[in-house]
Amino acid sequence: MQQTLFNVHDVVLFITVYQCLLFALFLWIFRVRKRGNTLLALFLLCHAAIPADTLILYGAAFQHWAIEVSPNLFFAFGHALWLEAPLLLLYVRTMVYRDYRPRWRDGWLFLPFLFYTLFMLLHYYRLDHASKIAILYGYDSFDDRTYSRYVNLLRELFRLACGVLAYSELWRYQQRIKDVYANIEKIDLTWLRILVLGFLAIRADKVFELFGLVLPVGWQYYIDFEFIGLAANYTVMLLISALIFFSLRFSTVVTGLPEPKPELEEKPVDKLVISPDEIQRLESHMREHKPHLNCLLNLDNLAGQLQWAPRHLSQVINRHYQQNFFDFINTYRIDECKRLLADPSHRGENMLEIMESAGFNSKATFNTFFKKKVGLTPSEYRQQQLASR
Incomplete structure (x- = not known):
């Protein structure tokens, strides 16, 4: 990255800056999900600043330009490295939790940014112009002072930790989704998981690179720092x-869950008392009103019909029936399918019509769940029942 304007690696960084700025502007203008889009726009602005920081640190022509404009510009864009990871974490939380909003306790995520700003204020920004120029004309990132390397290593470890937290939020969402929804086929977090894992891999790569810089000099000959840096730049662009692409096309398929609140945790399962009247009321409601026939039914809907708290309904289902909400509702749907398949008056209906009449909206889930519960495919069950009649 020491070639004069412009080599192909510079172009990749420029493309990344352009993409980030353009999409951030788009999100700012068309704010459909205001809170989530604002966080995503801020994340993108940080990622526009990071390639700019790379160009200034590693591009000789850009270094001279930055020094001539303002010595403070040389390190200014590097502050974004302390912000983008917390912003990605908060964005993921807005995607997986309904009505999530950052709280004061989330402020700890931005403490490293404040500490770094104070560090730079004391060690660089407060210096006079001549001292800054002297430092910059002798600056070489591969011959940087030891304490700066350790600061950068701490920064990358922090970014890696935020990435791990973001992925853990996605993992918890995947674990809880069946406790709230009965149809989950259209809820797909694959694209967001890939993105989080991608940035997580880049940060792990950067941690490895910085560990190499603080190791004894002999070890550094075995690490191709230029290749690692360039590979990270290309990966970020992709x-x-x-x-x-995915946030524009698939953001609507992410259905948020209620945010877990430790202060409102339910009673431990072994201490939860479920009265027979509650079980009878739930089963009577399912039998008489057949809410499971509604393919859009979720935990909140059913709890509202019973005038129960959603948390309480979830506990009743988990404790008494040893099932999550997904299995509980779809068991009733399978019973409805069995009734329809065994009824000669429905002989002319195909499997898709039977499935939709029972509340399923996915053929794959219908076939898989039916075979799991009955031991036969729907077609085999229909033939068996009609033959016995």
């Missing part, structure tokens, strides 16, 4: 492109 991930930003994927983020733009």
Whole structure:
């Protein structure tokens, strides 16, 4: 990255800056999900600043330009490295939790940014112009002072930790989704998981690179720092492109869950008392009103019909029936399918019509769940029942 304007690696960084700025502007203008889009736009602005920081640090022509404009510009864009990981974490939380909004306790995520700003204020920004110029004309990132390397290593470890937290939020969402929804086929977090894992891999790569810099000099000959840096730049460009494509196309398929609140945790399962009247009321409601026939039914809907708290209904289902909400509702749907398949008056209906009449909206889920519960495919069950009649 020491070639004069412009080599192909510079162009990749420029493309990344352009993508981030353009998409951030788009999100700012068309704010459909205001909170989530604002966080995503801020994340993209940080990722526009990071390639700019790379160009200034590693591009000789850009270094001279930055020094001539303002010595403070040389390190200014590097502050974004402390912000993008917390912003991605908060964005993921807005995607997986309904009505999530950052709280004061989330402020700890931005403490490293404040500490770094203070560090730079004391060690660089407060210096006079001549001292800054002297430092910059002798600056070499591969011959940087030891304490700066450790600061950068701490930064990358922090970014890696935020990435791990973001992925853990996605994992918890996947674990809880069946406790709230009975139809989950259209809820797909694959694209967001890939993006989080992609940025996580880049940060792990950067941690490895910085560990190499603080190791004894002999070890550094075995690490190709230029290749690692360039590979990360190209990967970021591809991930930003994927983020733009998938977030525009598939953001609507992410259905948020209620945010878990430790202060409102329910009673432990072994201490929960479920009265027979509650079980009878639930089963009577399912039998008489057949809410499971509604393919859009979820935990909140059913709890509202019973005038129960959603948390309480979830506990009743988990404790008494040893099932999650997904299995509980779809068991009733399978019973409805069995009734329809065994009824000669429905002989002319195909499997798709039977499935939809029972509340299923996915043929794959219908076939898989039916075979699991009955031991036969729907067609085999229909033939068996009609033959016995």
